Amino acid sequence: MRLDPGAADLDFRQKARTWLAGNVPHAPAPPDGQASRAYALDWLAKLHAGGWSGLAWPEAYGGKGLTPGRLLTWYEEYVRARAPSTLDCTFVALNHAGPTLIACGTEDQKAFHLPRILEGRSIWCQGFSEPGAGSDLASLKTTGRVDGCDLVINGQKIWSSFADIADYQELLIRTEPGSKRHKGLSWVICDMSLPGITVRPIRNMAGVSHFAEVFYDDVRIPLTQVVGGLHDGWTTAMTTLGFERRTAAMALQLELSVRIEDLIARAAPAPGSAMADRLADLRAEAAAIRAMSYRTALREPATPFDGSVVRLAFAELAQRIHRAAMDVLGPDALTDGQWVHEYLESYSETIAGGTAEIQRNIIAERMLGLPREPRA
Amino acid sequence: MSFDLTPTDDLRQILDAAQTMLDTHYPVARLRTDGQTDPMEPLAEFGTFLLALPEDAGGAGFSVVEEALLHVSFGRHLVSPSALAMAIAARIALDAGRDDLAAGIGGGQITVCTAIAAPDGPLLCEPAGTTYALVVADDGLTLRPLDGATQAPVTSMGHGRSMTRLTALPDPSTDLRAKVETARLHTLLCAAQLLGIATGARDLAVDYAMTREQFGRPIGSFQAIKHHCADMAIGVEMLSAQLDMAAIAARDGADDAAFQIAALACLAPRIALENARTGIQIHGGIGFSAEADAQLYLKQAHVLRHCLLAGDLLSLPAPMAPFERQPA
Structure with a gap:
């Protein structure tokens, strides 16, 4: 080592x-x-x-x-x-x-x-979640009907970040009529300029519009835009999530170690004070998140659950650091500013890309081997 | 490769061999009887107290990385804090030029217990037969001969491990003070044992959650229980990743060694106590009983948190401090 x-x-x-x-x-x-x-x-x-x-x-x-x-x-x-x-x-x-x-x-x-x-010439967004398919992604209903050389898309996606400024979307849809759950889905490249696409940005609780609803009304996408096999989109989608959970979050995890230093500098807590103890705990946890990033990256063989664990630990620590920042700011927390903005944004950390609850299920069931929840 | 956190074959072999020794001599179930004192001979025979000493000092020439991970295994088996005391006492003796004493401790002929400084006099953990105490106080570590000391019996927390209080102190002129680096190593190994406690408590709870049934299903299938188990696993992963960072930094004499160890010391007691608490809760009624082992992890976590010399983390420079920006 x-x-x-x-x-x-x-x-x-x-x-x-x-x-x-x-x-x-x-x-x-x-x-x-x-x-x-x-x-x-x-x-x-x-x-x-x-x-x-x-x-x-x-x-x-x-x-x-x-x-x-x-x-x-x-x-x-x-x-x-x-x-x-x-x-x-x-x-x-x-x-x-x-x-x-x-x-x-x-x-x-x-x-x-x-x-x-x-080269920085195209922006992508993700079209996975639907109003009725959040944590239960496999229940998605947006359809793609095969018609000649095209798929004809109808339905709705939601929480699609940057859909309003994206060129392309990774779109997960049901292409096999009557199929259930993970079967019969396809992962397609959706050109966001196609006729029949309507994007409605949604303001988030921090007051900005990162994410959006996307509506599809007879949108025709050539079958050549399917990635992986037709009707085998779940396999392709799981590849996506696999990448996400391995190294994509490295910069964000390391950044927490910088943010806690910023907060300590701003708070300048009196030695021995309750705030000093709290910030010391947060500093130690940020160090541990960095250590987990190192372990995830540098230990062979890679264990598939390292990513889930560090991701969840990171998300909850990010929220605690920003919560502490609100106490450091005092009444200034009521006005807009970088810390306040990031505090509000941090609420997404335990929701986006798989809720904390789903992450805990994954850790308990796949890493610890506990029995699965009853499922429909 | 210069960046690699894969455990080496050497390390795996040491840990496998240790597991056999620990299962034979220190099964957790031994502590179901009150007032236990762990023998130090099996640990000494294993080479525990010489493992990371230089070979010219009779050591095995391994590093504190292997030693720290060995102490994680000790923590899982709730081994007496004397194991920690002896590993450190051998170094203090060597640093002081007392090679005879170091060799005696290394071979297990001389045993050392932990003494935790307290207002009414230091508390000695499992002192039977020991001739030295490693005194842990806010101002550092001292190796102190016990000849001439008088001890009063003390009933330990929950009638657990054997404990006395030192009522009269021997002449302090023969005391040996630990160097700063040695004290830091003590913190590292103590935190490693706390990780072992957190890990053992997690494993016991997960086993129980898989076998105990209510409402016709294993309780571990319910989110209320499995999420507790997940939290215990997260705590273990955080602490164990930080232990690797701290142990490597200590071995290499890295600039951030003090920071990494102080961060580790900040996390270790919290996570060990929390996992021990959750472990009892998951066991339900049996968890509150003295017949189940869940409570043993909690008591040992309390002992070790008082063995831990936590540094002032906020006073140390951070390895990830942001750079000053040049003006535009």
């Missing part, structure tokens, strides 16, 4: 630090809408030009194929330099859609989309 960087590792860290110091934008990211799209794509294009995009992607697909150790190093430098959050409108493309296409896509799909994603 080793964490000792060699000369080449130290050199890599220094190169990353120098580049970030010279290139991280000074202006904060706009909260939503077209301005947020332009900001995110500019930043990604800049990363690409500097040789810093697609670091985890295989070299055969335009990525850098960095080792997990190098990725940790990059993201540590990234968050310490206060570079833009990786959870922006490029996140789905870089961490879900791209890797899914690499794993399951056709050569044509890869050749068209992967360069666009890496």
Whole structure:
């Protein structure tokens, strides 16, 4: 068990630090809408030009194929330099859609989309959840009827982040009539400019419109846009989630270690005070989240549950850190500002991408081997 | 590879061998009888107290990483805090040039108990037959001979492990103080044992949740129980990942070693106590009884939290502190 960087590792860290110091934008990211799209794509294009995009992607697909150790190093430098959050409108493309296409896509799909994603030329959103299919994703009802060379899509998706500014959507629909649960689904690339698509942004509790409802009214998508097998979309979707749970959250997890330092600096608690104790506990937990990121990345063989555990521990710690920030701010917590905004946003951490309750089921059933819940 | 957290074959072999020794000599069920004192001979024969000492000092030349993970196994078996005291006492003796004493402790001929400083006099944990005490106080660790000391019997928490109180202290001129690095190592190993407690409590609770049935189903199928089990697993994973970071930093003398160990010390008692509490709750009525083992984990967690010298985490520089931004 080793964490000792060699000369080449130290050199890599220094190169990353120098580049970030010279290139991280000074202006904060706009909260939503077209301005947020332009900001995110500019930043990604800049990363690409500097040789810093697609670091985890295989070299055969335009990525850098960095080792997990190098990725940790990059993201540590990234968050310490206060570079833009990786959870922006490029996140789905870089961490879900791209890797899914690499794993399951056709050569044509890869050749068209992967360069666009890496170069900062296209935004993707996810179309999985529906009003009636949240934690129970397999109960989704949006249909795609095969008609000649097309799928004709009808139905509704919800909580689709950045759908209003996205070029493409990973769309999971029921293509086999009468099929149930995980069977008969397909994962398709949906061009968001197609006729019959209506996007209605939804304001979240922090007052910004990241996510949206998407309505499909006889939207025709060529069958060539199916990723993985027709009617075998669940397999493709699980590949997506697998990527998400392994390394996509690395930057966010490491960033907590920076945020707690910001909070300690802002609070400047008196030694021995209750606030000092509380912040010390939070600092220790942030250190443990970093340690879990390291373990997830650097321990072989990778155990599929490391990701679930660290993701949940991270989400709940993020909420506690921001809750503590509200106490540090006092009455200023009633006015808008970065900490307050992030506090409100942190409520999504235990809901988006699988609720904390579902994560606990996964940990208990698949990692600890406890019996499954009764299911319909 | 310079970045790799995969346990090495050496480590796995040590832990496998330790498991056999612990199952033979320290089954948790031994503690169902009050007033137990764990013998130190099997641990000494295993090489526990020499494991990470340099080979020219009679040690096995392993590192504190292997030693810390060995102490996790001790924690799972609720081994007496004397094991921790002896591992550290051997180092204090070596640092003081007392090679004879170090060799005696390493071989198990000289035994050392833990003494926890308290207002009415230090509390000695399982002192029978020991000739030294490792005194844990806010200002550090001291190895103190027990000749001439007088001890008063004490009934320990819940009538558990054997305990006395030191009422008269021997001449302090023969005391040996632990160096800062040695005291830090004590914190590391103590936290490792607390992780073992958290792990053992989790495993016991999960086993029970799989076998105990109510409403015609194993109670572990209900979210109310399985989510408690998941929380215990999360605590174990957090603490164990942090232990790896801290142990590696300590072994390598890394800049952030003090920070990583202080963070570990902050988490360890909290998680161990919480898992022990949850473990009792999951057992229901039997968990509250002295006949079940769940309560043993709780009591041991209380003992070890008082053996732990927690540093002031907030006073230490953070390895992930943000960089100052250059003006635009």
